[in-house]
Every structure is written in C-alpha cells, then in structure tokens.
Amino acid sequence: xxxxxxxxxxxxxxxxxxxxxxxxxxxxxxxxxxxxxxxxxxxxxxxxxxxxxxxxxxxxxxxxxxxxxxxxxxxxxxxxxxxxxxxxxxxxxxxxxxxxxxxxxxxxxxxxxxxxxxxxxxx
Numbered sequence: 001x002x003x004x005x006x007x008x009x010x011x012x013x014x015x016x017x018x019x020x021x022x023x024x025x026x027x028x029x030x031x032x033x034x035x036x037x038x039x040x041x042x043x044x045x046x047x048x049x050x051x052x053x054x055x056x057x058x059x060x061x062x063x064x065x066x067x068x069x070x071x072x073x074x075x076x077x078x079x080x081x082x083x084x085x086x087x088x089x090x091x092x093x094x095x096x097x098x099x100x101x102x103x104x105x106x107x108x109x110x111x112x113x114x115x116x117x118x119x120x121x122x123x
Contacts, residue, residue, distance in 0.1 A: 004099055020088075030079065031075070031079060031083075036072055040060075043063045044057065047114075063114075066119075
C-alpha cells in the first residue's frame with residue numbers, strides 16, 4: 001500500500017546500498033520504526049471498524065498495552081528474514097511485490113491478534 005511505498009522510497013533514498021551493513025540498517029529501521037507504527041494503525045483500524053470511532057479509539061491504548069509487544073516480538077521472528085531476503089537478493093523493482101506477498105501472510109496473523117478481546121477499563 002501507500003505506507004509501504006513511502007517507507008521503501010525513504011529507505012532507498014537514505015540507505016541506497018545493498019551491502020550487508022546497509023541491509024542490516026534497513027532491517028533494524030523497519031523493525032524499530034515501521035513495524036510498530038503499522039501494527040498500531042492496524043489495531044486502531046480493527047477497533048474502529050468493530051466498535052465505532054470513539055469507542056474504538058478509547059480502547060486503543062489498552063489494545064496497544066496488551067498486544068503490541070507480543071505482536072512486535074512475533075514479527076521479529078518473521079520480518080527480519082523477509083527484510084534480509086528482499087533487500088539482499090531481490091531486484092529493487094521486485095521488493096514491493098515481495099513485501100506484499102509477505103504482508104498477506106502477516107495480515108492473517110495480525111487479524112488474529114487484532115480480534116483478541118480487550119478488557120474494559122474501570123475508571
């Protein structure tokens with residue numbers, strides 16, 4: 001999607017190389033910045049689509065506290081391998097397609113995580 005396109009364009013601009021060091025930098029940046037951000041956006045979209053705007057956004061902090069760390073940790077078992085494979089071996093023009101295929105698989109996992117219930121806050 002557009003977020004991935006923007007992210008890859010920015011990475012390619014600031015870290016244009018394909019060396020091992022460049023590949024590791026791209027992987028580290030993706031895991032520390034892009035991954036958690038997109039996961040939070042996915043959680044928010046899921047909550048809003050089910051519970052409406054106000055209720056969904058009100059539950060977002062609890063969802064992030066409950067599931068972001070475990071989802072991010074799970075992603076560390078998947079995305080770095082995708083990153084290393086694509087950044088190192090795939091022609092630049094094919095990297096977005098590779099990410100879209102991997103994202104399809106990852107979205108299945110994220111959907112399962114997003115559907116986990118969040119306990120109601122007691123104020």
